[in-house]
Amino acid sequence: MNMNSNVAKVASLVSEPSRAAILTALLDGRYHTVNELAHMARIKPQTASFHLKKMLDAQVVSAEKQGRHRYYGIMNQEVAQVMESFLSIAPAAEIKSFKHASEDKAIRLARTCYDHLAGNLGVQITESLKRKGFIAEENDTYSVTEEGIAFFHSIQIDLTSLKKKRRSFSHKCLDWSERRHHLAGALGNAILEKFLERNWIQRIPKTRAIQITPQGMKGFKEIFAIDMDRINKNGSHTF
Amino acid sequence: MNMNSNVAKVASLVSEPSRAAILTALLDGRYHTVNELAHMARIKPQTASFHLKKMLDAQVVSAEKQGRHRYYGIMNQEVAQVMESFLSIAPAAEIKSFKHASEDKAIRLARTCYDHLAGNLGVQITESLKRKGFIAEENDTYSVTEEGIAFFHSIQIDLTSLKKKRRSFSHKCLDWSERRHHLAGALGNAILEKFLERNWIQRIPKTRAIQITPQGMKGFKEIFAIDMDRINKNGSHTF
């Protein structure tokens, strides 16, 4: 509510080096596990857990559980801004980055999550929809805007029939490889089905990985302004 | 050894009560001595000195030595803004104000400092010149802007001849009664001489104090938008 109360809270929490390191790491906007954050801040997981609990209580970070992992992220934009204001007068040293253990690149690039798109492609689609103002973020869900209704109609996705289904229409799903949210629910499923139907993507047998076809590359660029080819080559997944 | 220790360092400066009190005191934009700041923060001078050294290292405050005093002030506007965003919400313990030992009011209002104007009048003139964009602050000096050249010409001060003199053209001088900088150097001297010449001010014999004449009151109001009469009555020197 009050931005100022956050300011005071963050101030007291940032003053400790380990917490500052954790928060700086989280400024990438993504979610990270306790072990990762401990590694980045060069402390043991217990210590990181101790600090994260404090920051969770103070509502400076948010947590989301998924399996045996617990993903932590910056609470909101206000907190990030306070951190940035610090960085403006005390430029931060770089954060020690590390590479993930060798994991399948394909599954990070694009995959299914239950019945919707995930991985870099899933997140990029979601970001594109937000950027173009077709969907808007709510608490745990996305809502479709007036422009969005027209857009989904133009790509032959019928929203009214989707809303009749006995399942969540559209909710946020945390992406483990991207550490950002992507679009899930009936709408997410409809988008996946539509891309498969148009042959923009193909399932790779025996895995959850998705293959982007040449038509897909073209379509994602034209309709969503996403260049998956460039992303693929850059290998934006080492951090 | 933590990577982001600088962020933590700056943040810790605000979150510690004594330092917060000192910084709050300095947010008036003026310079204060160690003893004053210690008194305001209700700590011993040693402790204040300890904190001020830390903040000096972190480039959050600046120091200026003058005789056996050392004046501390906020480093810059950027720091002040960040501090204010914190302190406006969580104000540290109230600052104990105190009156200076009874000192001559006249000498605080207006006096000469070597060969230029000091005291409230000197500072006000300097602030007015800055506000109107006639002079601009450099590191330790003031520079005259394009508009300033025209202005000084209009009041019959010849800048080119001043620059030929073998002395500092225009430098900052810390005012002990106002705790702010005023304009010194050849330009400061020329301004003093001009005011004397126009009979806006008169020297009070045997002291460094300056008397403002009725013409001066009028002139300062018209040309510099300074109401010395009001300032005189309000007695803005108790703090």
Added chain:
DNA sequence: TAAATATTTCAATTATCATCGAAATATGGA
């Protein structure tokens, strides 16, 4: 079910830091 991994809780240790007395240093004034 058992083993492996991720995270948290607990308790004990350790490190940090503000504080202030005492003493050193620097400066101004008589």
Added chain:
DNA sequence: TCCATATTTCGATGATAATTGAAATATTTA
């Protein structure tokens, strides 16, 4: 020169809080 004042440095103390090993809990995988 001597004395008063302003400030800093040093060293000791005490309070607070970070850290981590050990153990508990939870969850996935085989």
